Amino acid sequence: MSVLLVFAVCSVARASVVPVTRFRSADMPGGVPPGWVLDKKAGTPTLKIEKDGTNYYMHLLSHGNTSFGFRTSARVNVKDFPIISWRWKVNKLPAGGDVRRKETDDQALQVYVAFKETGFPSVLNTPVVGYVWDNEAPRGWSGRSKQIGGDKLRYVVLRNKTDKTGQWYTERRNIYEDYKRLFADINGGEPLGVTTGVQVHINTQRTKNAADGMIGDIFFSSEVKDIAVTQAAKEKIMARTPVISAPKRKSIPKAPVEIPVREDFSKASCVNISVEFETNSTHVHQSLDDKAPIILEYLVKNPGAKLTITGHTDNVGSETYNMELSRQRAEGVKSYLVEKFSIDGERLIAKGVGSSEPVADVCGFKVLRVETIEAMRLTAYEIEHIKTGAKVLHLHAFDRENLYAIGFRTPPEDSTGLPHILEHSVLAGSEKYPLKDAFKELIRSTMQTFINAFTYPDKTVYPVASQIRTDFFNLARVYTDLVLHPRMLKETFLQEGHHLEFAIPGNTESDLIISGIVYNEMKGVYSSPDSLMYKDIQENLYPDTIYALDSGGDPDVIPDLTYEQFRDFHRKYYSPTNARFFIYGDIPTSDHLQFLAEILAGLNRVEVDSSIKSQSIFPGPRRVSGTYPVDQDESITNRTVVNMAWMLAENKDFETALLLEILSGLLVGSAASPLRQALIDSGLGEDMTPVSGMESDLKQLMFCAGLRNVQNNDIQKIEKLILDSLEKIVAKGFDRELVEGILHQVEFHGKEISRGSYPYGITLMGNVFQTWLYDGDPLVGLDFAKAIERIRNLWTDDPQIFQKMTRKWL
Template identity: 40%
Template sequence: MNSFSLIEQKYLPELDTEAKIYEHKGTGAEILFLSNQDENKCFGIAFRTPPQDSTGVAHILEHTVLCGSEKYPVKDPFVQLLKGSLQTFLNAFTYPDKTCYPVASQNIQDFHNLVEVYLDAVFKPRITRDFFMQEGWHYHLEEIDQPLEYKGVVYNEMKGVYSSPESVLMEASQQSLFPNTTYGLDSGGKPEVIPQLTYEAFKEFHANFYHPSNACIVFYGDDPEEDRFRLLAEYLNAYSKIKPNSSVEVQKPFVEPIRVTLPYAVSESELNPTPMFTINWALPSPVKAETVFSFNLLDHILLGTPASPLRKALIESGLGEDLTGGGLETHLKQMCFCVGLKGVDKKQLEKAETLIFDTLQTLVTSGVSDQDIQAALNSFEFDLRENNSGGFPRGLALWLKSLNGWVYGADPLELIAFENPLQKLTQQAQQPGFFEAMLKTYFIENNHRSTVTLHPDPGLATETESAEKDRLANIKNEMSLPQLEKIQQQTAALLQLQEAPDSTEAIASLPLLNRKDLEPQIKTIHSQEQFHKEATILQHPLFTNGILYMDLGLNLNILDEDEIPYVSLLGNLYLEMGTKNTTYSELSQRIAITTGGIYGTPFISPHEEHADSIHHFFFRGKCMLSRVDDLLHLFKEILLHPTFDDSERFKQIVLEHKSDLESSIIPRGHSAVMTRLKATDHTAYTLNEKIGGIDALFFARDLLERIDTDWLKIHEKIETIHQKMISQNGVLINLTAEDPALKNLLPKVEQFVSTLPTCSNQPTQLHKQTYSTSEALIVPSRINFVGAAANLYEYDYQMHGSALVISRYLQTAWLWEKIRVQGGAYGGMCAFDQRAGTFTFASYRDPNLEDSIEIYKQTGQFLKELKLDEAELTRSLIGAIGQLDAYMLPDSKSFTNTKRQLLGYTDTKRQKLRDDVLSTTQQHFNQFGEILDAAFRNPRVAVLCDQESAVQAGLKTQTIVL
């Protein structure tokens, strides 16, 4: 405590949090303590790291500081923590001008362990040349007569990023606005520039920026303050104050708007590829809450709902398929706003640009509607007060929001203490002309803007790869034999390092919980179940801070096979086509004005007890308890009085859906191949493939082709699905709120159920589909996503909870070493599905293809020969228990418990799984290896890659061009 000065102390009633801002006396390090009753304790340290080039130095350093440190000299302390801690969050992020290292845990000792390892990592990393080569880039040459290659985890990661047109567009949009600042560069690294980074420059970057004087540090939760001071003092007291050169220049305003045109890669077989564009505006700095909040509201007004005027104008114009740009961006020194369209005919580009300005001008001239303002205010205030960060810890979400101003000199509390600025803004927003003035100043009359257009280039991916190969061939030709031999020796030395295990002493240096620290009993979630007519009503009495969460599950078991693909559209059709009593714009406004939002999501999974599947479609809504009547009325309106008559609106929804599916393929390629591979093993997973996988994309494309010529049949199909679904039979309602409120709610919910019709539709017998055992899904990507799968139940495997321990161990040991460290992929993963029996492997942004498949095949042999010491086995058990005990907010707790009840996954079965996990031995690993070895001698394979990679791999695959 003596080393720290208290600068400010304030209670934040809106967060029920005591906030204290400290400064470390010796270094000037800025520290924020947020103390409250949240058991999910969080720590984060961020450094201002503005790069001076696009070599990716900040990104490579983010990876490399987690490759061992002075106190913890193991090769991968990060993965060791993933493997053997109870962490609820563990990661690191590189932004355009800062790098963040956050951790979280519910266990106090585990939390302290995580903080110590991260502090040692950032301040005392090993960052050797070998780790620079592994994580960043290096020339790779195993034999003199082989072609020279670039390898490195970040290098391959960024090849994947630049394979996504949407990523290229967003990066170009940001860079175009700030060309003379650090934002005109790519902090992640451009693949063609990354090899220009030297090890010396890399080391210098750490020395310049990873210093307490350049840090913003947070502690959050219920951990003792004295522990926080102790942990920090050990590292900060070793430094003296410096003045780091880490400030970011403000871009000089443009005199005239600029235009940027770039190519993007498409498959050579793609028919009629189309351009995409954004218009981008530079905005003020995000250091004042009133300024940021006002732009948050304006962003919601323009784009936040299907009824928002700019969004509506662009979608209804028919000029493009879907929005691009993302709207408001607040994590730079100058905020920006980006919006545009994808799927635009090149002849319509000018018309689409004009439409954006015409729409904004109309809003200035005619005024923003009171309904749009009220919708934005309610949605924004609800989000602030709910403080629901999903699976991301609340403390880290607050810290990242704070950093948006803090790293540029703002008070750390400026953007998170929202009560006063929100009240001021609410008053300002009611004043006539407030948002119109903003639109006029910052959009209509703002010349600091850019238009970025990407045009499709079918040959770009091939040209880029050829250029890389030619460049490497030229480099090799210019090298002398001694130079080549040196590279060969460096390659061999790196491979030897990667293959060598950490010493027992190094592993022992890492802090580790004891088995006695693991809770043997499951955490139960209390619920009450009752029935009203044909419906089941679940009640979860949890503290929700005055909010009701309501999940309404409709039975899909009555749908025919040809109706299943439409399920992916249901949420949008019910919520974005209007009703017989209200237009879709009015419906969207009512939802935003009176609730915290409503959305739809399917839930389809095998049952625990029998071979059938559970098929439900959930509408998930939330509101303040004072607005329960509004939420129930909206549910009634949506479900009982929908209209699906407008074929043009339907077409717009399908176009957006298709575009979303296409945009997600490359960024989530591992998910696409895993979904595809599981589809063969169970009816539920066949349906998931048809609703959210590659099949769903083909269905959406086909549906678009048929709308104009076959609308009556399509409309009839949707009406039939609606009539089948809207029934009391099989309805499940889940209510989450404080106990007294639930008692008062029940009569209203029962009355709502009574308004639903009853029907006598019988469950439909659906069938699983057999997919090809080897598929290549062709996309214009410079990097691969490689998957393989087998059904272990077909090899007489009997489910045991040790499978969870083994799967996590494989992911954090075998696959990490083989796929990521040695293979250079961004990630490798595996999962066992205990209900269907599918064991699935996948890699992410992988430069390899057949090598990765071979590694999957070798996994069984690895497990058969594996010998674990007691510490490593304990580490594995801890990681598995951490996975079982994931932290959940109230809405997630109740919905998770609801799904468990649907599936027949009882607390007794959960306890059995936990007992299995805690009793796992090395013998379980070895026996599981026997099964894997047999199952993966001839696995099912699915890869997402380009055409050339598929051909070179020589796999006997069915090729599907996406």
């Protein structure tokens, strides 16, 4: 019924990561990110840290005769850490920029890595590798800089004008191999020592045009290698494993036999012993030897007690077969303990429950279901804490980078930014860990591979990850205590939220101004045209829901927030009853439940209504308008932005959501997409708006399409063009090759096990919360191979399915 996958699957070993930078807030003391130095070549630098979605990124803008960057030291041996990774996005390319020509050598973004002290990069007398997002040069082109003294600055073009502007791309380059190829003429291509620095640069000084780019965390890492067991080794292992005769069945990892052991009934603590079996097998694995001392210690301390050994199976196969297999497994464990450890058999009771009870009431938790997802080589355990009602989902996989996250539904009641301010504040110390900045202390003093906190429009999530078991539980323990039991000091509220201070520090004669970390951060957000555009669309598409409010905070409204409201919000929503614990990795489920039982001890179920209301359908289209700020000397001619937006299905309906994601790709996701082609070819605007496409992080999906930098008198033309284009698409249909391409693209991204600037568990967490948060099935979107196969079958059966989806939803 189950298979122990330790011997039979590929496992991934991920080595250390050397971060160059991690943007964690919008703070820029001295006008540059902490630890970085401004490198100005010409003009006036424009750079700031902004939040795009859930992460912070450096935003660089260049106009006319401008060239600047920022740099930091980074001493890395690229033989040990050959992979350099980062995320970047370009919103505007400098027209005519071409790295291959001296007079047009302008790019929207450049990432340089130096290997010796150089004066970086103006005095290029030692090797520097430059990765660039160019305009005209083809992707893959590499060569030497055409600038004076640039013989040892050598470029690789990663992106160009054929790549979509306004879209994030993740880069992962083997810089060691790139160096050997680019500098084969120097020392045989071997690096001259470690790297000394990394710089991010933007320039338009030669083309005198404009450029706009954003870049995220940069880090070096070692190679990721798969450790596979050969088929011969698998057969050798299986040959030693007796099986009960039965039809071939699907394998499900970790369907265990459970031995509940109470160490101290007065404290109601629980130790759960889990024993896994291979498919259809009753063979007891010797891993039980490591757990037997716990059983022995309990029996010695409790002479009159007896233990019940309960055997379980999955739900594949007949009820009779499963019941007998589970009974034999329980008897097998009992015999193993009696024969090998001389335990009195009278004190062990063996029983089988088949598939009727998926490991219930373990450490005070009720296991709701156990389900394999073979395509992802993991087993999912959906669990609920009986006393508090806390929801737990553990995705058990053979990945040693374990991730733990506690999330809450945090529906805002106004636009004071209370969820955002609270997210900042709880990490400023708890009753048990009264540190001024516990977040920074955890970054500095642990082996974490990821630690952050995310505020969404309807939820707040606190994830941590580590590859070291002891460190992982330490991080999870501290993070959970910070979240559930923060100090909630008034000075923290004032610092993070809003307070008054003198415009000139120390000068009591100067004006009083409003300040605060979140307040200042949101002032920056509200100065971004793209952020305001998305805000207006969301608020007007969902006017009767929480999405009409700003969970991040409106600077005009943030000062209305009181300390009492701040405390009440935490008391109301930050309880285990409203919590969802997401866990991923190779640590056994039983160990997680022991840990959660400890941290939830003494807490009770509370009454809380955090449900997210759905927006009802409008009786007809609505037209709204808004404004965004520009510089005083900046022309407003052709600066209008036009979008059309539709509210779609609910996220819980995964199949419809996946069909709509594919439809979005067909309409605007590639250069061949008909709606995108119609808008770009119309010449009515400069480019499609960055919000074009589908938004899936809300309860009800949203699709947008539009143009930016258009004339005011062309607004109705654009609206008509979009509607006419959709009518033509419904009548004519989509090109079959385009459908195949988009299906392949969606399938690739859905199946890809990617480790970019964050752990793979974060990707899975995001997928799970899209349905789980709204009381949907958290596992429905994880078996992506099965889902995409069904979509292909639907398309085969009805080639017009995407035309019908267009007619129904748009």
